[in-house]
Amino acid sequence: MENCKEKLQYFQPQLRFNPFALKGMDAALNRVVRAINNREKIVIYGYYDLDGISSIxxxxxxxxxxxxxxxxxxxNVISPNFNINSEDVKNNIKALGAKLLITVGCGSSSFSQIKMCNNLGIDVIVTDYHEVKGTTDEIIINPKQExxxxxxxxxxxxGVAFKLVQAIASYYRMKSINKYLDLVMLGTVAQEVPLIGENKFIVEEGIKQLKKTNNYGINAWKKIYKLNEENETAIFEFVKKIGSTRTLEGRIDNARIAVELFxxxxxxxAEQIAKYLNNEIEKRIREISIS
Structure with a gap:
């Protein structure tokens, strides 16, 4: 296959924060393109906090x-080391017919699990932001890796998932990928990473996109919370409320419904899901306040 890097004339040099500066991005793009073009089964694997849901x-x-x-x-359970779960691979990922597994927010230290996937004929691309313990030749996109x-x-x-999207968009000549920054903003704010540098850019642009979003799920949330996009404090409070892991913990079905919402x-x-999830969040908050 022709190297993807040779076909990136469309990549806009004015785009801030070049995704190809990330170690592993060229190899990741090559594998993703092969999977898309050959209609190989891709499975996205991520956890049930708002950052993970936004990434998925x-x-x-x-x-x-x-x-x-x-x-x-x-x-069903978040690994304390943010690893890929071996039982998930054997019992679920394989059953889905995956040829390519892409993690979001986990997997940087899942060397044995990645090897298991490879033995089952499943390639793995890790996108993550956690500290990396050890080194590997596997495809890992993580700014913190060695x-x-x-x-x-x-x-x-x-944010890391969006870097992969930027690379994919450059190859397939996708326009207006900044329309997805409302989702990326939700995950970034919910994760409480430092809002400096690129994260500041993501939040600022994400709030701009929030004003004109065509995402039915986000619009449904805006309607419920009567969000005024000019009030950044209200937006942050909204994200904190819906993004608290305490309101999602142990409610895996709600995570899947939230993916559908977005x-x-x-x-x-979308409006029905937003109403349901809002009721679930309010109920969970009451449970926490009583306990």
Whole structure:
């Protein structure tokens, strides 16, 4: 296959924070392009906090736009080391027919699990932001990994996933990918990473996008919370409320519904999901206040 890097004339040099400065991005793009073009099954693997949900939704929207064969999987339990769960690989990822597994916000130290995937005929691309313990020849996109020259080290899971989207967009000549920055902003704010450098850019541009978003799920949330996009404090409070891991913990079904909320093309369905999740969040907050 022709090297993807040779076909990136469309890549806009004025785009800030070049994704190809991240170690592993060239190899990741080559593998993603092969999977999309050959209609190989892609499975996105991420956890059930808002940052993980935003990352999953982001990649789902982009891959579906490109007509990829894509599904996602959310584990029932968050690993304390943010690893890929071996049982998930054996019992679920394999069953889905995955040929390519893409993690979001986890997997940087999952060397044995990646090897297991490879033995099952599944390639793995890790996108993550946690500290990396050890080195590997596997495809890992993480600004904190050894020998990664990417200057900004404080991206969230959704921020790193967006770097992959930028690379994919450059190859397929996708326009207006900044329309996804509302999702990336939600994950970034929820993760409470330092809002400096690239994260500051993500939040500022994400709030701009929030004003004109065509994401039915986000618009449904805006309607419920009567959000005034000019009031950044209100937006941050909104994200903190819906993004608290305490409101999602142990409610894996709600995480899957939240992914649907951010990816549905049905306005009515989005409004119904938003109402349901808001009720669940309010109920969880009451439970926490009583306990």
């Amino acid at each position: 939704a982001l990649l789902l929207l982009v891959f579906k736009y490109l007509n990829a064969d894509v599904e996602y999987f959310v584990p 020998n990664c020259n990417y200057e900004f080290k404080f991206l969230s899971a959704s 990816t549905t093309s049905d306005k009515y369905r």
